[in-house]
Amino acid sequence: MSNKYIFPEGFWWGSATSATQIEGAAHEGGKGENIWDHWYQQEPDRFFENIGPETTSDFYHRYKEDIQLMKEIGHNTFRMSISWSRLIPGGRGEVNQQAVDFYNHVIDELIANDIDPFINLFHFDMPLELQNEGGWESREVVKAYQHYAKIAFELFGDRVKKWFTFNEPIVPVEGGYLYDFHYPNVVDGKRAAQVAYNTMVAHAKAVAAFRECNMKDGKIGIILNLTPSYPRSQHPADLKASRIADLFFNRSFLDPAVLGEYPEELIQILQEYDQLPITENGDKELLKAGKVDILGVNYYQPRRVKAKDHLPNTEGPFMPEWFFDLYEMPGRKMNPYRGWEIYEKGIYDIMINLKENYGNIESFISENGMGVQNEERFAENGEIQDDYRIDFIREHLKWLHKAIEEGCNAKGYHLWTFMDNWSWMNAYKNRYGFISVDLHTQKRTLKKSAYWIKEVSENNGF
Ligand code: BG6
Numbered sequence: 187m188s189n190k191y192i193f194p195e196g197f198w199w200g201s202a203t204s205a206t207q208i209e210g211a212a213h214e215g216g217k218g219e220n221i222w223d224h225w226y227q228q229e230p231d232r233f234f235e236n237i238g239p240e241t242t243s244d245f246y247h248r249y250k251e252d253i254q255l256m257k258e259i260g261h262n263t264f265r266m267s268i269s270w271s272r273l274i275p276g277g278r279g280e281v282n283q284q285a286v287d288f289y290n291h292v293i294d295e296l297i298a299n300d301i302d303p304f305i306n307l308f309h310f311d312m313p314l315e316l317q318n319e320g321g322w323e324s325r326e327v328v329k330a331y332q333h334y335a336k337i338a339f340e341l342f343g344d345r346v347k348k349w350f351t352f353n354e355p356i357v358p359v360e361g362g363y364l365y366d367f368h369y370p371n372v373v374d375g376k377r378a379a380q381v382a383y384n385t386m387v388a389h390a391k392a393v394a395a396f397r398e399c400n401m402k403d404g405k406i407g408i409i410l411n412l413t414p415s416y417p418r419s420q421h422p423a424d425l426k427a428s429r430i431a432d433l434f435f436n437r438s439f440l441d442p443a444v445l446g447e448y449p450e451e452l453i454q455i456l457q458e459y460d461q462l463p464i465t466e467n468g469d470k471e472l473l474k475a476g477k478v479d480i481l482g483v484n485y486y487q488p489r490r491v492k493a494k495d496h497l498p499n500t501e502g503p504f505m506p507e508w509f510f511d512l513y514e515m516p517g518r519k520m521n522p523y524r525g526w527e528i529y530e531k532g533i534y535d536i537m538i539n540l541k542e543n544y545g546n547i548e549s550f551i552s553e554n555g556m557g558v559q560n561e562e563r564f565a566e567n568g569e570i571q572d573d574y575r576i577d578f579i580r581e582h583l584k585w586l587h588k589a590i591e592e593g594c595n596a597k598g599y600h601l602w603t604f605m606d607n608w609s610w611m612n613a614y615k616n617r618y619g620f621i622s623v624d625l626h627t628q629k630r631t632l633k634k635s636a637y638w639i640k641e642v643s644e645n646n647g648f
Pocket of ligand 1: 353
């Protein structure tokens, strides 16, 4: 690799956030309840240090100050999400004018500061009333989502040019229907498959609504967390295990989103184990037409896969883990403050895969980041000396740069995240931001990495 890393002109430098994680004002401004508000009220003990989503980073009240900080650290783009239950409190029906005003102000403020807003419509935050109707298991909820998407395009599409239907749509499937870390805490493989499928139908319906709006210069995409799957060895059993993990955790969303259809091998496995979701006439065509213009890639860590030592115990609910085991690769590099593997080359492998197998779709790194527990320990005179985060970003950027040099169609890099924020059940446990937030006073302080990214953005590289 070279020792100078200058990115293509117009490269997108920025960061990503989500509504529930930064806005706060959970019971203000006419917002309705979503599943997080509800679950926290039901079971506060399941949230780290019993902290819920009421206040988070208070972006709802402090967005002006925050946008100034974005500008100060060189952002030219910023990803946020709309809270469905803020915009349409019941999930369907009346639009909340206070929410329209809020999002209009945020969008206008970003644009006035030369920051291009990227908007995502769904980041894990199902309106409670719709969850009570079955959430993504219900086709009526899918219809409500399409309506919500259409309203958002109509309200904000004159200024917002990059739209995303979902962030990490596999996470609510895993958390809510397989591994019990999201509401409604169901463990049921077949229901999980239905939720995954209906989410893609909802995606395709939102794409259809977007196309109808005929938005000049507008692009529609999806944001997927891709975890490249690496086999322990070249032994056929390990290769197969790795391929199946890839089918479940990457291709289950990547293929329909970019190619417009599901991988045949995945369908066969689900069929063999009687896990296929219920479909409707016309779905195939809808999914075909729902191919995205742009793909956001969230990359945190790889998946190290080996064949199972024993035949799977297929009693109990269907699980992807029936087909493979994970292992800890000897000598792997770890983020000691979060417990995730760091494998920078993964970002390159993803991009090459998109180039070779997915038509070199326009993409960008929509999340990448390093979570750190008790990050206050690295503060000097109040400023967090996060050299580990600078190294983390720099090394990933080097691999991204190499991918671009080799012709990959990657347009930008967004860190997860702009400022420390509330992360679902993990609440404030792992800090990811360029900017630290004092939980009690809400004071924002730039970390060392914020000054570093400012320079990188200004030089369009390093
Ligand atoms: C990402 C999600 O995958 O991980 C974010 O999109 C989340 O919403 C982030 O906050 C970090 O997760 P954690 O569990 O390390 O706090």
